[in-house]
Amino acid sequence: MYENLVSEAFEAMKSAYAPYSNYHVGACVLCRDGRTFRGVNIENASYGATNCAERSAVFGAYSYGYRKADIAALAIVSDGARIGTPCGICRQVLSELLESDTPIILSNGKETMETTMAELLPMSFGMEDLA
Numbered sequence: 001m002y003e004n005l006v007s008e009a010f011e012a013m014k015s016a017y018a019p020y021s022n023y024h025v026g027a028c029v030l031c032r033d034g035r036t037f038r039g040v041n042i043e044n045a046s047y048g049a050t051n052c053a054e055r056s057a058v059f060g061a062y063s064y065g066y067r068k069a070d071i072a073a074l075a076i077v078s079d080g081a082r083i084g085t086p087c088g089i090c091r092q093v094l095s096e097l098l099e100s101d102t103p104i105i106l107s108n109g110k111e112t113m114e115t116t117m118a119e120l121l122p123m124s125f126g127m128e129d130l131a
């Protein structure tokens with residue numbers, strides 16, 4: 001499943017800007033109307049200013065007016081030795097910007113797995129806690 005989405009994420013990964021870590025990540029959001037939004041990790045000499053690929057991709061979709069109900073799936077791929085999973089900051093951001101059961105496909109080209117935000121960040125903090 002989601003072979004085309006994973007392929008597009010790998011295509012995006014070629015544009016990753018990662019001169020410090022040399023760890024390249026690509027992501028691709030699939031919207032329910034078929035549109036896709038790519039993202040890559042973009043590093044900075046001020047390391048903390050780095051943006052991850054999955055946040056870049058989801059921010060792209062949101063920038064065109066798509067919201068979590070419009071997002072069908074997210075692929076995140078990397079060139080690491082093992083499958084990369086989203087960092088803590090991305091888990092927090094994605095838990096608000098994706099439905100908890102939206103398929104998230106992770107791959108490093110050798111292995112592929114599917115997960116969800118419900119699995120990646122159980123008991124998450126969100127806007128309902130601010131009521």
Ligand SMILES: O=c1ccn([C@H]2C[C@H](O)[C@@H](CO)O2)c(=O)[nH]1
Pocket residue numbers: 018021023024025040041042043050051052053054076084085086087090
């Ligand atoms: O899920 C992840 C994990 C890490 N990175 C990026 C951030 C940084 O550029 C590099 C090393 O942490 O990988 C992502 O884009 N997504």
Ligand SMILES: [Zn+2]
Pocket residue numbers: 052053086087088089090091
């Ligand atoms: Zn991240």
